[in-house]
Amino acid sequence: MAWEFRKLAPGENVAVETQRDPFAAPKWAPPVWHMPEGLVLLVNAVRVLVRTVVFLVRNIVPVSAASALAWSGYAYGWTVPVLVLALVGVGLGVWAAVDRPSFVRWIARPVRSWWRMAFVYRRHWQPVLVTAGLTKTHHGREYLPSLVRVRCSPTSDRVLVRMLKGQAPDAWERVAVNLAHGFGATLVRVRDGDRPGRVWLEFVRTDALAEPIPALPVPDASEVDLSGLMIGRCEDGSPWRLRLLGTHVLIAGATGAGKGSVIWSTIRALLPLMLSGLVEVWAIDPKRMELSFGRVLFERYGRYSSDPSGGMVKLLETAAEDMNERAERFAGLTRSFTPSAEFPFRVIVVDELAFLTAYCPERDLRKRAESALAVLTSQGRSVGYCVIGAQQDARKEVNNLRNLFPDRIALRLDEDEQVDMVLGDGARDRGALADQISSVPQIGAGVGFVRLETSPDPVRVRAAYVSDADIRQMVALALPDLDVEGAA
Numbered sequence: 001m002a003w004e005f006r007k008l009a010p011g012e013n014v015a016v017e018t019q020r021d022p023f024a025a026p027k028w029a030p031p032v033w034h035m036p037e038g039l040v041l042l043v044n045a046v047r048v049l050v051r052t053v054v055f056l057v058r059n060i061v062p063v064s065a066a067s068a069l070a071w072s073g074y075a076y077g078w079t080v081p082v083l084v085l086a087l088v089g090v091g092l093g094v095w096a097a098v099d100r101p102s103f104v105r106w107i108a109r110p111v112r113s114w115w116r117m118a119f120v121y122r123r124h125w126q127p128v129l130v131t132a133g134l135t136k137t138h139h140g141r142e143y144l145p146s147l148v149r150v151r152c153s154p155t156s157d158r159v160l161v162r163m164l165k166g167q168a169p170d171a172w173e174r175v176a177v178n179l180a181h182g183f184g185a186t187l188v189r190v191r192d193g194d195r196p197g198r199v200w201l202e203f204v205r206t207d208a209l210a211e212p213i214p215a216l217p218v219p220d221a222s223e224v225d226l227s228g229l230m231i232g233r234c235e236d237g238s239p240w241r242l243r244l245l246g247t248h249v250l251i252a253g254a255t256g257a258g259k260g261s262v263i264w265s266t267i268r269a270l271l272p273l274m275l276s277g278l279v280e281v282w283a284i285d286p287k288r289m290e291l292s293f294g295r296v297l298f299e300r301y302g303r304y305s306s307d308p309s310g311g312m313v314k315l316l317e318t319a320a321e322d323m324n325e326r327a328e329r330f331a332g333l334t335r336s337f338t339p340s341a342e343f344p345f346r347v348i349v350v351d352e353l354a355f356l357t358a359y360c361p362e363r364d365l366r367k368r369a370e371s372a373l374a375v376l377t378s379q380g381r382s383v384g385y386c387v388i389g390a391q392q393d394a395r396k397e398v399n400n401l402r403n404l405f406p407d408r409i410a411l412r413l414d415e416d417e418q419v420d421m422v423l424g425d426g427a428r429d430r431g432a433l434a435d436q437i438s439s440v441p442q443i444g445a446g447v448g449f450v451r452l453e454t455s456p457d458p459v460r461v462r463a464a465y466v467s468d469a470d471i472r473q474m475v476a477l478a479l480p481d482l483d484v485e486g487a488a
């Protein structure tokens with residue numbers, strides 16, 4: 001039988017049986033190439049060789065160690081490798097006992113990462129990715145994104161992936177749930193990789209913030225950094241540092257989300273500078289709940305108002321006037337603010353912003369509050385004013401000053417669309433699932449998401465819980481002559 005080749009499309013050549021009759025229907029058949037056996041053997045031998053070299057290079061340390069042991073066993077008898085292994089085991093045990101952090105860093109974590117890379121990720125990589133639809137098949141050949149590196153932490157694994165050419169991170173975000181189930185994680189977040197074409201997948205194995213964090217110790221005055229107050233913990237175990245200098249902070253969270261713990265942890269971290277007169281906290285407390293507990297503290301080291309008939313608005317206006325005076329004094333003299341006894345750093349804490357800007361029955365008071373807040377938030381940053389506003393409802397109609405707060409914290413929210421309203425567009429897609437935080441106080445109160453300056457990816461955090469007893473202890477520290485029980 002004679003065959004001829006026909007070109008159907010670019011790159012697609014098929015063999016067709018040659019027809020003498022020009023009107024006969026064509027008989028298609030795939031081309032069959034007969035390769036000489038020697039060539040087949042050679043190609044397979046080269047493949048095996050390349051794979052072996054790649055394996056040896058990738059696992060150079062364990063392979064060298066195993067080879068050295070095997071060689072010593074062969075040359076000097078089996079007791080030598082056993083003795084060496086026992087000595088290494090004892091050495092590692094001593095290292096772990098003497099300096100655990102360095103042992104974890106240099107031995108335990110890399111070994112665990114290697115283990116999970118080999119036996120969890122590489123093993124299930126192809127089936128999970130095929131099922132999740134992240135591979136492509138073209139002309140019968142399967143293209144699979146490659147696994148570059150795995151880094152383990154006690155609660156999560158970070159997996160660096162080289163995507164297929166033409167793939168974008170949102171393709172991975174869409175199937176994050178499939179990946180989580182496929183690799184046995186509770187959650188997967190997709191983060192930007194170290195260069196274009198790569199993404200980090202963050203597989204969360206256990207919730208590192210499931211346990212409440214007790215109030216942090218009151219720091220020394222020299223340790224207080226207004227650019228990074230320690231108020232809780234991030235999911236990776238590092239401290240959660242909140243910046244107040246040169247910014248304003250909005251805390252959004254449904255009722256019972258733990259806004260109070262963020263506010264009180266911040267005040268606790270500020271306490272030493274309050275006592276030395278470098279920081280004042282002016283508290284506006286429409287709910288008369290959260291802040292009233294520290295009323296004496298604010299009255300002594302700042303100001304306090306819970307008066308709905310104009311007192312709270314007056315306090316805001318006083319702050320705005322004083323801020324304007326400062327701005328005039330500082331104009332042309334200095335551009336960066338350093339707190340002093342004459343010009344202390346003033347933190348204006350408003351427990352429920354929406355009460356002043358939306359719910360207050362008097363229209364005139366609402367307007368005055370809104371304009372004082374707008375002045376403070378738009379101009380106060382460079383002259384030592386910081387507004388911390390808390391609110392339950394993140395919707396625009398309730399608070400249209402939201403954009404004046406550069407730093408925002410999303411605690412548990414009622415609806416998923418509120419997440420992007422608080423943290424900015426795309427935050428929820430990048431993993432800020434603030435609407436899924438548990439409403440059980442023990443597990444979810446004080447848990448939230450923030451965006452740090454260094455990265456667009458939201459970070460999960462938990463504020464330390466400052467209990468009533470802790471607040472009493474703070475008051476006792478600040479006002480030793482006061483009968484704290486009586487004042488509270």
Ligand SMILES: Nc1ncnc2c1ncn2[C@@H]1O[C@H](COP(=O)(O)OP(=O)(O)OP(=O)(O)O)[C@@H](O)[C@H]1O
Binds near residue numbers: 446
């Ligand atoms: N960081 C935290 N860790 C553990 N539990 C917390 C934490 N913060 C708050 N809680 C618990 O959750 C409860 C509600 O917290 P909180 O009153 O601070 O919420 P909220 O957001 O201020 O609510 P609301 O807007 O109704 O005042 C508290 O009584 C406390 O028991």
